[in-house]
Amino acid sequence: MKIKLVVLSVFTFCCLFNAEAQKLKKFGSSIEKKIGPKTIKVPYTDVISYLGYAAEGTEDAVVDDKKFSYIYIWVPAVAPELGVRMLSPVAKTKVKNAISSADYTANKDSKDYFDTYITLERSTILTKEGVTVDGAKNATWTKLASNDDSSEMPKQPSGSSYNSLLRYKSELGSPTKALTVGLYRIGFTTYKTGEVKGTFLAEVAAPVKLPGVVMAKTIEDLKKEL
Structure with missing residues (x-):
């Protein structure tokens, strides 16, 4: 009887853990506000979400021996901060x-997942007319920020905090690091060298409303929405 109770308790704990592991909180900005005894991060005003699936052999580039895939973003206005x-x-x-x-959609029931590692990059493309496949290929891309593991994110089924979150504040005095109008991209891979495989949710957010933000996996799809 004791053995059955122990097994039941472990099973219940695992179920609760898995449910809690996938509970995503509101995306908080770097701005903090004190409410009573607690200090919270004020949620971003504008959040765009993208659901995707990473399959083996579909990476866009190999950087430092890591297989990177990209999601492209058109930012139509100056932003004080971007969160990813x-x-x-x-x-x-x-x-x-x-x-x-x-x-x-084709793989939403997959149980595959990966140890996420993300980057936020800004290109030298500042106009919609410059958003082309060749333009993106030949542009200069500057890495603004990166993140591997974040304790603010839900844990993965393994129980490890291997999901990612970053916040980047605009550097107005820098021509390459200010968050101006232009083409950006999220790079994602795994921390360890190897294949990237599994479903994922990627979100880009700002503390102010940015009407006209477009997010797509390819430049071709992005161009259709501009």
């Missing part, structure tokens, strides 16, 4: 008004 976070696997995480890729 990535969760894998998506599992039963609920997200409103997310862009759902065809690859995600």
